Amino acid sequence: MYMADTRMNALGTPNALSTPIALGTLTTLGTPNALGTPIALGTPNALVIQNANPSLGGPSLSGPSLSGDSPDTFPPSYLPAYFENLKPEPEDFIATYKPGCIQKTGNFASADLRYTFESGPHHHRLTREILASLSPKCLRLIEEIERQDEDDFRTHGHYFKHFIYSSVKSTTKHVATALMDILGLQLGYGANYLGDDVDKKWSKIQLHEMDVLNQNQYNNFYLLSSVNVFGQPLSAATRKEVLRRFNLRPDNSHGEAARFIVMDSGFKEGIDLFDIKYVHIFEPQMTQADLKQVIGRGTRMCGQKGLDFHPTRGWPLHVNIYDSEIPMEVRFGFENAATVYDLYMRALGLDIRLLNLTVDMERMYIEGSVDNELNAAVHSFVLPASLSSLSQSPSLSQSHSLSQSHSLSQSHSLSQSHSLSQSHSLSQSHSLSQSHSLSGGARFDDVKYANALKQMPLDRLVDVLLNDDASVQMPNTHEGVRDYIRENYADYSWPEVVMENKCISGGSGGQVVGGQVVGGQVVGGARPLQFTPTQDFVRMYMTPELNRKGVMLIHSTGSGKTCSAIATATSSFEEQGYTILWVTRTTLRADIWKNMFDQVCNESIRTMVRLGVPIPADQKSRMKLLSKAWSIRPMSYKQFSNMVSGKNEIYKALVKRNGAVDPLRKTLIIIDEAHKLYGEGGLSAMEKPDMNAFSEAVTKSYEVSGSESVRLLIMTATPITTSPMEFVKLLNLCRERFDRIEDSFELFASTYLNESGMFSEAGRARFLDEIAGYVSYLNREKDARSFAQPIVQHIMTPILRTPLYRDFDPKIVSILSKIDLSALEEEFRVAVEQKNTAYENIKAESFGALKQVCEQYSDNKRLKTACTRLANQAIKQIMEHIKEKQALLNKNVKAVREQISDFKRARKEMLSDMRIKIREKGGKYDGDDDDNDSVLSDEEDDDDESFGKKPIPDFSDDFHKYDQSSFNAIKTKCKEPPKRAVFNQHPDIVRLNRVIESSMDSVRKTAKMLKSIITNFKASEKEIRNAIRDEKDGAKKALLRQLLVKKTDEHKMNIKQSRIMTRDINKRVTQKAKDSKKNIKKIKRTLERGYKKYIKQKGKETGKEDASHIEEASTKMKKGVQMFSSTNEIDNDELRKFSKECVKVFMTKLIIEKDIIDQAANKKANATKTKKPRANKKTAKNMGENP
Known part of the structure; x- marks a missing residue:
């Protein structure tokens, strides 16, 4: 219990802690x-x-x-x-890293605005030397651009367009500054600097005139930033004009007026970039969905038709993904991450099961898509050879075609097991009938309706014919839906792909019709396009009669999702009196009109065109062509959630039309970019919808209005952005309350997944049945006839070009030296152990077996004595050898101990000198170990950097190169101290x-x-x-x-x-x-x-106890002497070898001694035989006395 002091505070009230200020x-x-x-x-x-x-x-x-x-x-x-x-x-x-800081600092080390073009007069220009420290990746990007441009000009005589993307919004300004300062490019718009002493430092942004850009041919670029540029946001009109200029054909097909465009994550979606050849992605994307979205900006349908088409290769799109490599010897300080991206992913702390499920979920919704077999031809199409062979310039790192190992989604290609079997193959000879084209108009009923009627029981058929109820009761299993599609929609299969340019004039889009000639020029009109097999299928499949509350279109970027949705809405829903609500991002609300009027995806307007009705040029007049179904204009996600909560005028309009009980009755809601609904990031707090209100509104409609309830058409190219459960949540919007799938990962995992996060066999079968009929999947990324084919190469650059941390980072040097010290200490431990154990308990008596050899000569005293003498000599020689070796071991222990002492002394002096050198340079350091945290004072460790008051560092000095480097910035700024919550x-x-x-x-x-x-x-x-x-x-x-x-x-x-x-x-x-x-x-x-x-102390005490037990056991063991009956029993290899030599010498000498004694004995015996008898008697007498 803690007892608080109840002294009175300055206000006269007790307990100062509870009432510190008495207002x-x-x-x-x-x-x-x-x-x-x-x-x-x-x-x-x-x-x-x-x-x-x-x-x-x-x-x-x-x-x-x-x-x-x-x-x-x-x-x-x-x-x-x-x-x-x-x-x-x-x-x-355990100290952790902050993911956002890693990503930002790994791109550019400093937040100092003086390194950007927005620093007023911008006196401090970026140089290659500065970039080498602040952003090695950016320098590598510049070098790659120079290499690509040089190769292009040498090969083609002109340059090509580049798209540069970064997920970090602040990075794009640094990249733009590098393009200006190092490559000498000109930004396509500008503002006048008004000075620091005024509230508004910059004048209004003005786009440069085209004449100005053309005077600087091939050397202009645009920056599209979702954060302020020159202290102000880019207006919608400016953004639109920038994209129009960049995409001009043929005037800017090769970048004559604007060759580069730089964008951040705010423009990852909803942007079309035409005729680009190079994509530079400044950091690896966290998910495949993100990568597809980024590359998708440059892989629109016919997006490269302004460039030359290769008859067998199409349009290659070279994609560089940049990352920084961490030096091997210091990865211990970066969670053993090999690259900055690896460190970022580790800092996120993602569940590996979620990563596995992300891959497996994509495979599942592809396999379970309703049109999986219909789209087989376009999905299985591959180019004859790797696109990498098209690369005219030598790549700096291994290049891979996306159609191979580094495809945007490896699971997009159909495996053999999922391809059409011979018995169920769809007829590829069925060409689209004329009724599918503009001239034939829309086609309703036909095969689907007839087959539906044919399969009905008699009582159901009568009910349908009498009540005009043609509700399509499609099966609810994966196999059942697949068979149903084969029987009813085979005509909507993609034909076999033949490599050809589908983007030549008059290809997918027709001639301009419905225009008017004014002053010799055609104004207004439209260019109706011919529906693709998938667009035709979707509009015929998704009808009010379908027994699904909604369908999810997972169609790749640029494949015509918007057109599919408009065609679907106007083919059946509009005719049957449905209200059409288009829900999308705020910035994309106006994007549907080009599909509505210019490409004429609206069936009603297609009929008008066919009948010769003129299509006006101005938007206001065009809008009058729309039916009452489109009276509510496209809205944002936030507007929709406000609407279902009854908070805006749209709600009142729907109530007036459909009643207050269910304002969404007979309403088709088309949700574009639907992955934004549940995915993290990409939407501001103001734009983020209330998904609980969203879900509850559609669920209420399902329950109240039944067959006339709201219907959903959900569109996205990437239903999974950060979690695979996003797909489940989107799917659940199309299902009634009690038919929904568990959208909590743990509950989902317990039902469908194995321990690794992949679908189990039973879970796979069940999930395919659950999603049957709800998903349409089309991926045209590999269709080289209409889409550019990405060739991805990962560009790795060292985060430090030289190991300057060895000169200017006491912390790292201390740890590295500790590693070296640990090796010495291990060497010392081994030396001590050898000294103590190599000859332990080996005494002279250990070799007593040598003397035992002499016992066999007991009947020959002279030989036995000689044998014993030789054995003692051998034992003595062995013991002297042991003594010499022990002396060497003692000497070695002493030498290693002195080496450790010298190393520590040198280490201390080196670190001290390093700290002095750092102080002299005006820097600071974070100590050489945890006990030296106080070296860096709190006053020095401030979070707010007043860059304007500090001089720009001298990057010719190695200290500043290291101090300002991305490596050092990540290490010092991005580390989160341990929580130490236990205290x-x-x-x-x-x-x-x-x-x-x-x-x-x-x-x-x-x-x-x-x-x-x-x-x-x-x-x-x-x-x-x-x-x-x-x-x-x-x-x-x-x-x-x-x-x-x-x-x-x-x-x-x-x-x-x-x-x-x-x-x-x-x-x-x-x-x-x-x-x-x-x-x-x-x-x-x-x-x-x-x-x-x-x-540590407790461990020492425990160690001492253990040591005492060991010592006691060792003492007991030492009391006994090792006894060797054979040299083979000696464990010490060196001693065993030496002992064998000694024994060998001993045996040799013994044999020689025995021979000498035997010869002497024989000689004596022979001499006795030749002596006189008197002498013989005397000798006999002597031997008798001394036998």
Whole structure:
């Protein structure tokens, strides 16, 4: 229990923590008698806050304090008890990285505006040397562009257009600046700099005239930024004109007027770029969906028809994806990530099961699509050879065609198991009948209707014919739907693909018709296009009679989704009295009209064209051609969710048309870019719809209106952006309440998935049945007849060109040296172990077996004595050898110990010199180990960089090259300190957190009280005005007016003073909160060090206990001497070898000694035989005495 000190604070109230600022005394200002009493706000006691309770934090809590001047000092009696009960989580002491910071800083290290073209006069130009540090990727991008341009001009005699994309909005400005400063390109619009001393520093943006651009041929570019440029947003008109100029044909097919366009993530969708040859993606995209969206900007249908078409290869689109490589030896500090993108993905902490399911989900909705077999021909089409052979210039890294291993979606190609079998193959000879073309008009019923009737039971058939109910009861299983499509929609199959240019004049679009000749020129009119098999299928399949509440069109970018939707709406829904609601992004609401009128996807207008009705040129007149079904204009997601919540005029219009019970009755809702509904990012908070209200509105319509309920047509090229569950949620919008699929990942996984996050066999079968009939899938990315074919290469560039961290980063050098030190310490450990164990318990008696050899000579004393002498010599030689080896081992241990000592001394001197050198350069460092956090003061470690006050670094100096590098920026700016949540209940931290909360509460209270003061003043002024109005006496009215002027002046003065005082108080209070946060960090760091020391000490104590047991066991073992009966029993290889040599010498000498003794014995025996008998008697007597 913590007992708070109840000392009185400066305001006379108890418990300073709960009421640090007593603003309650101001509430009397609004009393009725305020008119007649002076307002005392001008006095020093104005807010009765005095010094705002400088202590603010109140009294400290009981327990050891770590927030004093010496936070490293712990009461010894307290720490073990505190640390002993701690149970930290693994992540408590692990530093993490901030994903957004990694992505931004990995692209460009500095946020200094002086490195951009928006820095006023822009004196500080980017150079290659500066880019090499701030953004190695950007420098590599520049080098790639130069290489590609040089090859193109040499080969073709002209240049081609480039599209540069970055997911990070700030990056595009840096890229644009590099294009200007290094390549000398001109931005296609500009603004005049008005100076720093005015509120608006830039004049209005003006597009350069085309004449100006043409004078700078091939050297102009545009920047489309979703954030302000020159201090202002790009207007819709400017964006539209930029795209029109960039896409001009033939005037800008090769970039004559504008050759480069740079965009950020705000323009990832809904933008068409024509005739580009190169795409530069500044960072790898997080998902395949994102990558497809980006590349899709340049792979529109016939988007490259302004360029030459290769008869067998089509149009190659070279896509470079850039990433920065982290040096191998320092990856330990970057979560072992090999690249910046790897580090970014690790920092996101994604569930691997979600990544697996993303791939598998895509495979499933492709396989389960209703038109899977109808589109087989276009999906299975591949070029005869790899597109990489078209690359005229040598690639700097391995290049891959997207139709191969690096395709935008590997699962797009149909495997053999999913291709049409011979028994179920769709007739490819069925060409589209004339009724599908413009001349034949729309075709309803035919095969589908007839087959539906033919399959019905008699009672159902009678009901249909009598009641005109042609509801199509399509099967609810995957196999059933597939068979149903084969029987009823075979005519809508894509024919076999023959390689040809489908984008020649008059290809997919016809001649201009319905125009009028004015002044010798054709104005108005339209160019009706011929529907593709998929567009024809969708409009005939998705009808009010379909027993599905909606269909999801997952069609690749540029394949005509918008046209499909308009054709669907006008082929049947419009005729049957449905209201058409078009829901899309705010910026794309006007995009449908070109499909409606220019390409004539609207069946009603196609009929008009066929009948010769002229199509006007102006939009207002064109809109009059639309039926009542289109009376509600396209709306944003937010407008739609407001509508279903009854918050806008659109809701009232629908209620008037369809009734209040179900305003969505008989309404077709077409949702474009539907992945934005549930996907993260891409929509502002103002644009984000309320999906709960959205879902509930359509569900209510399903339940209330039945067969006449709302219908949905959901369109997207990428239904999965960040989570595979987005597809499930979109699908559920088309299903009734109790038929929906679990959209919680864990619940979904328990039903459909295996442990790795892939579909199980049972889950696969069930899911295919669930989605049967709901999904149309078309991917025309591989259709080289109409679409450019991407060739992707991943460009890797070192984040540092030289390892400057070895010269200017004490932290890294310290860790690297510790690695080297660890190797030395391991060498020392091995040396000590060898010294202690190599000859352990080996004594002279260990080789007693040598002496045992001599026992066989017991009957020959002389030989036995010689044998024993030789054995002792051998044993002595072995023991002397052991002694020499032990001396060498001792010497080696000493040498390694000295080497370690020298290394530590040199390391300390090197780090000290490095720190001095860094200080001399004006830099700072983060210490060489965790115990040196205090080296970097809190004053130095500020988050707000006042770039304008700092000089631009000298990038010719190696220190500044490293200090300003992306590598160092990621390491220092993007690292999130460990949470250390295990210490949150420490008394000092509890106290400081209360201080922070109290401070924030005080800020809220002061804001509330200031608002109350202003309200009360206004009320008092209003009271006087009312009195003036009611007063009949002119003199009194004049006095009241004077009083009003006086009070108004007083109030203004008092409000001004109150605001000043409030601001000062809040500033002090906020600073106190900041100081408390810093103290919490310091305390937690100190506690972490203390805890680690405690664990280390505890480990040492445990180690000592273990060591004592080992020592005891070792002592017991040492009492026994190792005995060798054979040299093969010796474990030490070197000693065994030497001992064998000694034994060999011993045996050799023994044999020689034995021979000598035997020869002497034989000689003596022979001499005895030749002597005289007297002598023989004497010898015999002697041998008898000494046998």
